[in-house]
Amino acid sequence: MTSPRSLRAIALAFLTAIALATVLTCAGVYLALVGAIDRQVDKRLQGQAAELLADNPDQPLLMHRIAQETRRRDSGDIGFLLIDARGRHLAGNIAPAHGFPQGLSTIDRSAGIHGLTRGRALVHALPNGLTLALAAESEPIDHHDSHRMLILASGFGTILLLVALGTLALGLAIRRNIGAVRHAAEAIVDGDLRARVPVERAGSAFGRQAEAFNHMLDRIEALMTSLSQISNDIAHDLRTPLARLHGQLARLAAEPGADALRPQVEEAMAQSEEILAMFAAILRITEVEGGDRRAMFRRLDLAEIAAGAAEAIEALADEKGQKLRLGPWDSAPIEGDARLLTQLVVNLIENAVNHTPPGSTLAVSVTRESDGAVLTVADDGPGIAPAEHALALRRFGRLEHSRNRPGHGLGLPLVQAIAALHRGALELVDNRPGLRVRVRLPLAP
The missing domain is CATH 3.30.565.10 (Histidine kinase-like ATPase, C-terminal domain)
Structure with a gap:
């Protein structure tokens, strides 16, 4: 797998990772909330069932207790059902559309219990073929689950939005500072050795980076200036004595008695002219590289x-x-x-x-x-x-x-x-x- 190389790709990868982590966290929080509510409802159903079945009551006593519980205020939101081996309703205040599995289970609207959208059920198999079922809502408010999801999505969405805005701001700051370094480098490549990176805040990380970059450019400029000056000085200083030497050779060639040495003198003059042309070319290159033209x-x-x-x-x-x-x-x-x-x-x-x-x-x-x-x-x-x-x-x-x-x-x-x-x-x-x-x-x- 290749790593992202551009600033945009890095920011996109970071936002994708944050978004995925946020969605997973939101889902985890949602499941944890639902699980916590279910556990509280289960504990209440188990406690209520324990009260009904205390001291192993017979059928009449159990039916009497169920009747009492259906009239109690604190258990008014719990549904009770007692059926015999043939499935006949003996006691209770609910008549579900279908039976529930043994133990604890989750039920929904399909149970056909009036007013229940989601809840938990507890089923006990009793002696003599009797079955006791208790049911309670885990969402006492209609569409509570969708509201809960909306609240969680809003909260985590706000976090994600703030992260995205922060990433965007950081990306713009990095891009601006990278652009400043790039512009300075391009100017130097074009021949402007005096170009520098602007330092916006000296104490910040970007400011210290710009200062370090500028110190490096100062050093490079000093070295390049020194090298250029040495080349110019050598070319200028040697061109003058070479020009005098060339003039002396020309005068020597014009002397009447120099016929015997004329070929050697002319060869020396040609070599001196080539050396002068070389120094002129060096100066010309230095002038061109300066960028002033x-x-x-x-x-x-x-x-x-x-x-x-x-x-x-x-x-x-x-x-x-x-x-x-x-x-x-x-x-x-x-x-x-x-x-x-x-x-x-x-x-x-x-x-x-x-x-x-x-x-x-x-x-x-x-x-x-x-x-x-x-x-x-x-x-x-x-x-x-x-x-x-x-x-x-x-x-x-x-x-x-x-x-x-x-x-x-x-x-x-x-x-x-x-x-x-x-x-x-x-x-x-x-x-x-x-x-x-x-x-x-x-x-x-």
Whole structure:
């Protein structure tokens, strides 16, 4: 049996258990009340029978005692009957429609006793074939049983209603606090590390939980800020001396006497340019992950952005002898930054061009689906094994077969950061052969 996993399922299971327990308790109380009344009536019938049969009276004396008892005020609600072996009525004030079993039993309207709706009967077999029967009502008021059930149902129903209202109130409180935690977590995922859970009452259980959660977020924010600051400081501090080194190499290459070392100098300049590009990419990723660029978002069509970027870079594929197939371009309105999205498309196409051999076919398209706009860049090259997808999305993640190619392993991480900034997701899929990269972005309302 699976346990309930949602708050609604837990509340429903709790209410069902409480309702079942309440119904069973109500039934138990009802049966206990009826049993208690029956026992009191039985005790009275047994006492009355003991008085009639005291000293083993003969038939005339027993008939005389029955006549006296029927006239007594305190026994006026008890029915008496004395019959002989042939079933003839000898004494008593009742004439039931049928006989009663020996001993104690429950009787109802079917007994045909006037005014009796439910009661108890006591039957004694006497010598000489005589039978003494006594009957008494256990419900002196008409429809008393239904009234008793109504009272019990009202009482336990009120308890059940209060429990349901309490459960509803508790469920709303839990849902509200869970919602506050979820909203804070979603804001942090979107890049707002300053989001916190509101603390309504500091001393309550929910308040202490919110404070603990906020302390954890404070610690995470401090660590992330420190890590981001270290990355920025390293990139900024190293970019300046690298730029100076690149300038010195350029001046050295321009010297008239540097012809003998020109190939080495130019190689050093190319490496310094690659390092500068790597630091620029690190800073770019840090900037994008900060989330501040959302303030510049506007409504635009992803298909127009992707088509323009793909057409601009089509010449790069032609130079390498690759075929770039464009479209279809489904209109897909989104909220975003045009420059960042253009960079996203260019990075994906450049990655496909750089990591596929001449003669490969590349395809770029934008489709509109029920859950968002999907940008797809696919190729029929060597692809990436599914086990290496996580490595390809990691910063500086270089696959073994691409280590000797240009690049620094920051292209796909930058694409992933831009997609996350737009509340989207990046997905790598095996194209069989090749690789299909899908970027899913939410449609604008």
